[in-house]
Amino acid sequence: MSRNKSSKDLDSLTKEDVVQAVVVADNFSDAFVPMTNDTPSCLLPLVNNCLLDHTLEWLSNSGVQEAFLFCSRHVEKVKEHIKNSKWNSDTNPLSLNIIVSETCLSLGDAMRDLDAKGLIRGDFILVMGDSVANVNLLPILEKHRKLQKTDKGLAMTVVYKYAGPSHSGRAPQDDVLVAVDKKTSKILFHQNRAASSDPKKVHIPMEIILERPSVDIYNDMLDTHISICSVSVLPLFSDNFDFQTRYDFIKGILMNEEILASSLAAYCISDREYAASVDSWHMYKNVTQNMIHRWTFPLVPDMLDIEGEKAYQYLRGNVYKQHPVTLSRSSIVEDDSVIGGGSKVGEDSTIQRSVIGRNCQIGKGVKIEDSFIWDGCIVEDNCSIQRSVVGNNCTVGRGAVLSQGCILGQGVYCPPGYQCNQRLQSTAGDEDFEKIGESAYIVQLDDDDSDSEDGGTKQIWNELFSNENFVDDVDGDSDVSSEMSDDSARSVSPVLDDTKLFFNEVVDSLKRGFEDKLHCDNLILEINSSRYAYNVSMREVNLLVVKAILSLPKSETDSYLSQLWQLLTYFMPILKNYIKNPVAQSDCLQALKEVGLAEKAFLSGVPKLLNVLYDQDILSEEVILKWFSDLKAEPETKDLCRVADPFIKWLKEAEEESESESD
């Protein structure tokens, strides 16, 4: 009896009091290829210490007592790493269990596997093994439990961090927009910009707006990829096989809130706390900078306590040096740089805003800017490395230039003098990568082997280090969108589209009509029907039809005029049909003007065209004269004025003559 009771106590203890976390070691993406070819993503170094150590340090600091490390790729390496680290020691407050499932290809698979194993019985914290953070998780967990009391279906609390729209920590693929009911913290809408079909607008369902007095829409939140999960999360993954990623899960829950009887809550961490997940090169660079700038305190190089490692010295200008570093007298290390122990820097070399690993040999006259050189690299004399990543044990040959997002996988030998801005890896692999030297192959990411996501990542690593691109993109967008929100543009632009469509239709009809020698009456019928289809006003029809006729013979400019006369004689009935009154005539002339401005070959035909139209009684004298006087007032139509001038003169003379005759 008493034993029973005590086991019950123990049960409640594990359920309530032990704070559990699941750390997913793999990021299930190829964002870090070729670095992750034979290293798990969580063991990539960030500021000379592997990501997993940063993650575990934070978890243990923030009160997590039990963590499950879920491995699927390169399991042996992870195990080896843990075995040799302080996490293995009995005195460590964080008890770490390694779960292995090599068949998992996504976060969803991992969750399903965890569900099947039945190890987790209470609320747990789900983080990726590449997280760098200092946020205290216990208050968030508490909030989650509090919300659970009012909302039984609460499945997950998604943790966000404030980050303004142009915050550098917002990776393009992580640009999220969240709508939250502030009263209940419930997430109502969550959209990833990359996954949205409309790049310019966000469509927020009216339903969620009307259901409550107010909805808060946040475009200034950053998804930290940290989630507090209720027990129900694992079965939810098991029940829904299409949940592959965390984003799938969030989207799925929001879409089928009623069916799944689950909801999500949002939690925004305070400005004083930090959390980020290094899942792309963009984030890698950003988090490194943040760590050097000490946003992640106590996770900063000079505070880290890693076995067998000497502490870093923190110097002026955010420079961190680990003992022993050999810097030659004339070398310069400045501005947010980190140099690992055992590294040597040669004469006249400069290192700016970069991280150098342990035991690196930097030669003479080397320039390293905004780059990450991992452990054991040899950079020979007079190399220049900018905005690049050099993996463990690489050799960069004398005078090589690495720039603009160049990434060297582990063990690459970059030949001397080589100029590179691509990804290189050391082995040929299964595919036929282009070989540029002994153990140096250009990595080509296939676009066709998976969905568009890959294309996205490719673009991201290309643009990784050029901040300007990102900013440009932002600016360009805001221009467009502010135009969009301008009401005049709003009312005009869709019409423009329609008229354009209509114009294309007319051109097609006329082309076909001329080729097949269709009767003009039928063509008029066709044009009229498309006019109704696109809801184009009569005046626009006049303008566009004339324009269409005049722009038909565009293809061969030599015979432009001869073609034009043929067409004109053929389509004369159409012109006569549409150009009936003075208003239509001025539209016709307007078209003439527009074509004249666009098509130089057309200019020489203008007088004759005017003459023909005048003779056919399509254009009247007064309209032509008025048009011409308007034309003169505009500077850009000078050429047109010049060619039309003789005809106008003739017209005036003829007029005077006829007047004098009538006198």
Added chain:
Amino acid sequence: MVPGEFQAVVLAAGKGSRMTEVTAGRPKCLLPIANMPMVWYPLRMLEREGFLDAIVIVADTAKGEVQAALEKTGLSIRIDIVALPPGKDDWGTADSLHFISERIKSDFVVVSCDFVTDVSLHPALELFRKNEAAVTMLFLKPTETSPVDNLPVPGPKTKHKPERDLIGINADTSRLVLLASVSDFDEALPLSRGLLRKHPHLQLHSRLLDSHIYVLRKWVCKFIDQERSLSTLKGELLPYIVRKQSSKPTQPLEGDAPNVGGGTKKDINQFAEDSTLVSKVLPISLSNDHWGDMKSTFQDDKVRCYAYVANATSFGLRVNTLQAYASINRKILQIWEKVTGGQPLVRLHPGADIKSTQVDDATMVGEMSLLSEKTSFRGTALGASCAILSRTRIADCVIMNNVKINEGCVLNNCILCDGVEIGANTELKDCLVGERHSVLSGEKHNQEFLADDDVLMEI
């Protein structure tokens, strides 16, 4: 408030088209609420907030009536009553402002005549001053439905479907970003990403009550003069200005020579620019209204709209429907103190002849009214010169002036317009009685609108 900083305009030319049953006989702004004309409430509010004078715009026929009614109320605020010229029927609110635009010499506050509130204008004015706003609107949080509303609205049952606004406010800066009607959108609300980048934390409200109190910059009046196609404030002009906030000036560098036409339309940004001293201060100021990006203060927007949302405890009601009219009459005594700012309440007019012994605390009696013996009154507002004969029981009614009620009547939750006569032994429950209508003796009505035929025809 510095004298002359703001002018006040009270729009009182409305016809009460949503409550024609009771407004057939008199202008809407003179409907009695606690025996005070409706327009008195906004004027009193302005007086309370420190305004010294106000322009009241009324319909062409109502000027004399309004003047006479207001003179009796003893307001100290100077009132300038402007009658709209006859001949045009549908004066929009912006049209009305256009009509008096020559009198607008400074920034101004526009108040609707049918708004009864205890909200202070000062926070809204503060917001307006602080940000050199073009427009500041005042909104109220919806009040929880109070138990008094359980009584049905007098008259035939109608489906009351309130119009709901969709209001988007930047939660950090109080910028009014979106102003639209809920019915403008079908399934989804499209928001441009540029807008969301500018206003990253946007609060969308769908149940706010628009107080129809607008603080407007002086140039808005000039803009109204130019844009004659925008005839109403709430429906057209304000949404237009709100939308225009994010637009760039159409042609920033269009030479210096104005086109031959001369009468080319000025862009709204030009209006805004002309008047700001702030444009000189901003470039040398270090203050910024937002953070998270590198943009300058106000994100370089020339036209800026703001919204102040009063907290949930404040009271505000637009009396533009029958429902609201019935509701305000039930509530007014409870909130009298707050709404009027401590104006003494004349509940039982000394000039009334009250012989009844059963008049409860929630009943008001106007001048020259006669309440005979053996009558009972509960929660009723009784106007001037009414005569209630004995053995009559009246509860929760609004009775306007010159009403005669004969012996033995029972009236529950009714609204009786001017000059109504109720025959003896009549029972009315939840009824509306139109102007000068006589209800015959001994009749019983329930939830009906009783009026002369010609009035019925009009409606």
